Amino acid sequence: MTKPTILVTRRLPVAVEQRLQQDYTAWLNPSDQPYSSAELIAKSQGADALLISLTDRLTADLIQQLPTSVKAIATFSVGYDHIDLAAAHQRQLAVIYTPGVLTEATADATLLLLLGAARRASEGEQLLRSGNWQGIRPTELLGTEVHGKRLGIYGMGRIGQAVAQRARGFMMEIHYHNRHRLPPEREQGAVFHEQVEDLLRVSDFLSLHCPSTPETEGFLNASRIALLPDRAIVINAARGTLIVEDDLIAALRSGKIAAVGLDVYQNEPHVNPALRSLPNTFLLPHLGSATVETRTAMGMLLIDNLNALFAGKQPLNLVKIG
Numbered sequence: 001m002t003k004p005t006i007l008v009t010r011r012l013p014v015a016v017e018q019r020l021q022q023d024y025t026a027w028l029n030p031s032d033q034p035y036s037s038a039e040l041i042a043k044s045q046g047a048d049a050l051l052i053s054l055t056d057r058l059t060a061d062l063i064q065q066l067p068t069s070v071k072a073i074a075t076f077s078v079g080y081d082h083i084d085l086a087a088a089h090q091r092q093l094a095v096i097y098t099p100g101v102l103t104e105a106t107a108d109a110t111l112l113l114l115l116g117a118a119r120r121a122s123e124g125e126q127l128l129r130s131g132n133w134q135g136i137r138p139t140e141l142l143g144t145e146v147h148g149k150r151l152g153i154y155g156m157g158r159i160g161q162a163v164a165q166r167a168r169g170f171m172m173e174i175h176y177h178n179r180h181r182l183p184p185e186r187e188q189g190a191v192f193h194e195q196v197e198d199l200l201r202v203s204d205f206l207s208l209h210c211p212s213t214p215e216t217e218g219f220l221n222a223s224r225i226a227l228l229p230d231r232a233i234v235i236n237a238a239r240g241t242l243i244v245e246d247d248l249i250a251a252l253r254s255g256k257i258a259a260v261g262l263d264v265y266q267n268e269p270h271v272n273p274a275l276r277s278l279p280n281t282f283l284l285p286h287l288g289s290a291t292v293e294t295r296t297a298m299g300m301l302l303i304d305n306l307n308a309l310f311a312g313k314q315p316l317n318l319v320k321i322g
């Protein structure tokens with residue numbers, strides 16, 4: 001039996017590429033340069049599935065131009081806002097994603113952002129690297145304590161809950177808003193706010209953990225920022241499109257927001273120069289899931305799902321569409 005053919009648009013961890021080459025005819029991308037839409041369409045000719053990442057924007061237009069050989073799109077991500085699901089549905093494409101396996105790594109990275117922003121880690125590191133550090137001073141780079149503060153979590157899915165679990169260890173008080181209230185065993189004492197405005201009013205720290213959808217896009221804008229306590233700290237390891245960056249920058253400049261910890265940006269890979277130059281920003285280049293263990297598990301999960309699909313079974317991690 002001939003092996004199905006998979007077009008893989010980016011480099012993946014070694015073990016994942018090896019398994020892809022074993023189980024499939026895998027068209028890899030050794031240069032790791034993202035493909036343009038035209039390249040992606042051209043390279044898809046004859047492929048049975050595409051294994052893509054966030055850097056591939058699968059618009060309706062692109063999906064309509066994919067060859068009929070393509071039966072499935074597997075995305076190396078838990079988010080799928082880069083795929084036009086309606087167009088995929090119309091073409092009867094299976095869309096496979098990676099829920100679950102990146103929860104812990106992303107929650108760890110969120111705490112890194114939270115602590116980095118609160119404790120002015122970026123300023124401290126720059127001072128040290130510049131060679132200008134004069135030795136410890138009692139008033140140098142004083143940050144904000146996290147202990148005893150209220151952490152507002154917007155979106156209490158898997159990652160939001162894993163962040164809450166870690167933040168409890170830092171003695172933070174957890175508040176959240178979610179489409180549905182969690183059962184008590186998953187809430188674990190966190191305070192549910194049915195109205196998001198009420199969550200914002202109590203969030204000394206606000207961390208975003210919802211998917212990017214037409215409803216959540218631009219969620220954190222000037223009017224919602226105004227509801228936060230003065231000198232709040234904002235964390236985002238979800239999607240850059242959730243925040244109106246110009247409004248965030250204005251609040252960072254005025255001091256309404258004391259600091260931000262960001263892993264994601266409105267217009268990746270372009271990062272607003274103001275964010276890069278402000279001292280009170282702790283910035284990472286979309287590293288949320290970037291551990292060997294997690295990135296390998298993401299790849300293996302996609303292969304398990306593709307194997308099921310090509311064996312005529314129902315893959316476990318299909319995005320529900322239509």
Ligand code: 8YV
Pocket residue numbers: 053054076077078079080102238286288289290
């Ligand atoms: C990506 C992410 O998976 O899963 C997501 O939705 O945002 C990331 O963890 C990662 O950037 C690899 O493409």
